[in-house]
Amino acid sequence: MASRLTTSNRAGWGFALPGFGLIMMFIVIPFFFAFYLSLTNQRLISPNPTEFVGLSNYDRLLSISVLTIEPEVDDTGAVVRDDDGAPQYPRVRSFTRNNPDYPEYAGMREWFRWHSGDTAKVVVATDVVFWKSLRNTLMFVLIVAPVQAGLALVLALLVNQKLRGINIYRAIYFMPVVVSIVVVSLLFRFIYDGNDGLLNNILGFLSFGWFEGRDWLGNQDTALGAIKAMSIWQAVGFHMVIWLSGLQTISPTLYEASSIEGASKWQTFRYVTWPGLRNTAVLVIIVITMQAFALFAQIDVMTNGGPLDSTTTLVFQAVERGYGKQDISGASAISVVLFLIVLSISLIQRYITRAR
Amino acid sequence: MATVKLRDIRKSYGKVEVIKGVDIDIEDGEFVVFVGPSGCGKSTLLRMIAGLEDITDGTLEIDGQRMNDLEPSKRGIAMVFQSYAIFPHMTVRENVAFGLTINKVNKAEKSAKVAEAARILQMEHLMDRRPSELSGGQRQRVAIGRAIVRDPKVFLFDEPLSNLDAALRMDMRMEIGKLHQDLGASMIYVTHDQVEAMTLADKIVVLKDGLVMQAGAPMELYHEPANLFVAGFLGAPSMNFLKVTVEDVGDDWVQVTSDALASVKVPNKGRRFTKGQAATLGVRPQYLMAAPDGQGMLNGKVILTERLGSETVVNLAVSDGTTLIAAIAEDAVLAPGDDMAWTFDPASAHAFPEVD
Numbered sequence: 001m002a003s004r005l006t007t008s009n010r011a012g013w014g015f016a017l018p019g020f021g022l023i024m025m026f027i028v029i030p031f032f033f034a035f036y037l038s039l040t041n042q043r044l045i046s047p048n049p050t051e052f053v054g055l056s057n058y059d060r061l062l063s064i065s066v067l068t069i070e071p072e073v074d075d076t077g078a079v080v081r082d083d084d085g086a087p088q089y090p091r092v093r094s095f096t097r098n099n100p101d102y103p104e105y106a107g108m109r110e111w112f113r114w115h116s117g118d119t120a121k122v123v124v125a126t127d128v129v130f131w132k133s134l135r136n137t138l139m140f141v142l143i144v145a146p147v148q149a150g151l152a153l154v155l156a157l158l159v160n161q162k163l164r165g166i167n168i169y170r171a172i173y174f175m176p177v178v179v180s181i182v183v184v185s186l187l188f189r190f191i192y193d194g195n196d197g198l199l200n201n202i203l204g205f206l207s208f209g210w211f212e213g214r215d216w217l218g219n220q221d222t223a224l225g226a227i228k229a230m231s232i233w234q235a236v237g238f239h240m241v242i243w244l245s246g247l248q249t250i251s252p253t254l255y256e257a258s259s260i261e262g263a264s265k266w267q268t269f270r271y272v273t274w275p276g277l278r279n280t281a282v283l284v285i286i287v288i289t290m291q292a293f294a295l296f297a298q299i300d301v302m303t304n305g306g307p308l309d310s311t312t313t314l315v316f317q318a319v320e321r322g323y324g325k326q327d328i329s330g331a332s333a334i335s336v337v338l339f340l341i342v343l344s345i346s347l348i349q350r351y352i353t354r355a356r
Numbered sequence: 357m358a359t360v361k362l363r364d365i366r367k368s369y370g371k372v373e374v375i376k377g378v379d380i381d382i383e384d385g386e387f388v389v390f391v392g393p394s395g396c397g398k399s400t401l402l403r404m405i406a407g408l409e410d411i412t413d414g415t416l417e418i419d420g421q422r423m424n425d426l427e428p429s430k431r432g433i434a435m436v437f438q439s440y441a442i443f444p445h446m447t448v449r450e451n452v453a454f455g456l457t458i459n460k461v462n463k464a465e466k467s468a469k470v471a472e473a474a475r476i477l478q479m480e481h482l483m484d485r486r487p488s489e490l491s492g493g494q495r496q497r498v499a500i501g502r503a504i505v506r507d508p509k510v511f512l513f514d515e516p517l518s519n520l521d522a523a524l525r526m527d528m529r530m531e532i533g534k535l536h537q538d539l540g541a542s543m544i545y546v547t548h549d550q551v552e553a554m555t556l557a558d559k560i561v562v563l564k565d566g567l568v569m570q571a572g573a574p575m576e577l578y579h580e581p582a583n584l585f586v587a588g589f590l591g592a593p594s595m596n597f598l599k600v601t602v603e604d605v606g607d608d609w610v611q612v613t614s615d616a617l618a619s620v621k622v623p624n625k626g627r628r629f630t631k632g633q634a635a636t637l638g639v640r641p642q643y644l645m646a647a648p649d650g651q652g653m654l655n656g657k658v659i660l661t662e663r664l665g666s667e668t669v670v671n672l673a674v675s676d677g678t679t680l681i682a683a684i685a686e687d688a689v690l691a692p693g694d695d696m697a698w699t700f701d702p703a704s705a706h707a708f709p710e711v712d
Contacts, residue, residue: 257441261455262429275445
């Protein structure tokens with residue numbers, strides 16, 4: 001049906017404009033804007049003009065090095081030890097503050113240290129919080145991606161059976177996905193509460209009062225773990241549905257053929273189901289990885305990056321700096337770094353899972 | 357090498373009975389074809405023998421051993437599916453060896469068996485390809501290869517040629533026939549194509565609505581159909597039926613007539629007719645011929661002629677409204693509209709007491 005409307009070039013662009021315009025305005029332009037801003041000293045609100053500063057934002061963000069510190073010695077040359085016998089070291093700031101002998105460490109702060117013999121190796125960075133958030137983000141991805149993908153696959157296999165009422169289970173597993181992550185995070189703040197939280201109550205009940213309870217989000221050792229667990233639970237249903245659609249594309253005759261050959265349940269999975277899910281697996285892994293790298297809402301609602309930066313993440317830092325500290329250029333630099341990390345990981349995943 | 361015995365086999369889905377008591381005996385090394393229109397239960401019956409469907413009632417014996425409740429892999433059968441059911445991610449070699457891999461057969465034996473199957477099916481040059489690089493016929497050959505290495509007592513074929521084009525179908529049909537000669541194994545073959553049934557079978561089982569209509573050697577069914585359904589189902593073009601009235605009944609003959617048909621005495625083996633009853637007279641198109649002057653048994657007006665080369669198929673309108681088909685010699689030239697007299701040898705005609 002060629003009418004003037006459908007053949008007109010102008011009409012075509014007109015129809016494309018709303019979608020095209022929105023994508024340009026909110027995705028493409030900000031994307032390039034972030035690159036540009038990360039090379040300036042732009043602030044959210046500032047009376048001073050914006051200046052081009054080259055890569056200095058990245059330099060500040062990424063500079064990291066290892067400082068080797070020998071223990072203090074007394075006049076006899078023996079190592080000075082405290083009451084517990086631990087060697088005493090000069091303070092890190094004596095190297096990093098106004099010390100002309102070590103200009104390369106100027107302005108850096110300690111991230112963590114380890115010892116080889118009596119020598120202390122101190123990792124120092126200009127922007128320790130950035131490195132902590134990078135570590136937290138990577139730890140989050142490293143745990144959440146495989147566990148969430150695996151758990152979702154197990155659930156998909158379970159709900160893929162032909163049983164009466166199986167749709168009820170599918171609905172139950174999918175329910176958390178429908179609830180906003182902000183609401184889920186708020187609810188879990190109550191569940192993880194240190195005083196009278198649901199989790200403490202349940203654990204106390206199950207262990208007959210032996211478990212004393214802890215403040216899950218207020219403790220450096222458990223805060224990120226608690227957020228990981230909640231995040232896995234919340235989105236697992238979504239990936240279950242993707243796996244499920246993959247499972248249902250596998251021809252039933254393949255299962256019949258393998259049952260005639262005498263394949264066990266595991267062999268059927270290994271030789272029929274898993275190879276049939278290859279493309280689905282690529283999709284699920286890449287989507288989960290990208291979502292996990294974008295971790296923000298949970299942190300913002302539950303911990304604000306605390307305690308002691310143990311749950312801060314790259315996206316949280318980007319938002320915190322850009323709008324909390326009005327440091328738009330620093331936030332842009334973090335965004336660009338995150339983009340490069342996610343891009344390279346996705347490319348690696350594509351390469352590993354490529355069709356052979 | 358095995359006999360297969362079905363005794364009063366039944367299958368119900370809920371209240372709907374689809375197989376209504378089937379008795380079939382398959383001798384050692386026999387090639388049996390289940391044939392019937394779609395929905396007659398032939399595939400269901402085969403899948404019940406394979407163990408892919410439960411047997412609701414009755415007994416299935418292979419080699420004198422009751423098989424009703426055994427796993428498919430324990431029944432000593434191998435099955436070839438219409439959709440090939442070969443594993444897309446495995447090479448031909450891996451596909452053929454699948455059952456051996458699953459059952460952890462040692463390498464030397466495995467490669468010997470696979471090589472043997474490849475030799476029988478003449479597909480040595482295909483062994484390292486993937487299914488996506490094969491034609492339909494080659495894929496089906498892989499599936500047959502997978503069946504051969506199992507060394508089964510009984511081969512089951514579920515419409516193996518239905519997905520192939522006409523030319524390939526004929527080649528593969530011959531190959532399967534040859535395979536049966538070479539292996540001498542019992543084979544059960546399901547098809548809706550009566551040409552496959554006629555050419556391949558030692559014994560044809562004609563099914564309709566979950567019941568056996570007739571079982572026997574192909575030519576026996578062709579020449580001595582037990583009922584109207586079998587008479588109409590086997591043979592191409594299919595048998596002509598004329599509505600007639602019984603005039604007289606003898607020991608081994610029956611005399612019938614109708615408005616359009618002169619009185620004719622046809623042989624009768626044990627069917628009960630009474631004088632005056634409505635009956636059906638069946639004449640195969642091949643036996644219908646143009647009558648010499650004054651000897652016509654019925655008049656038919658030529659509606660359409662189709663010259664197939666080896667024969668000419670003529671559609672005839674008879675005065676009582678039925679349409680007949682005559683297959684006559686290739687060089688006969690008839691013009692549409694010719695009103696002619698036709699005849700047939702009464703000995704080759706069949707009288708059926710039922711009217712459809």
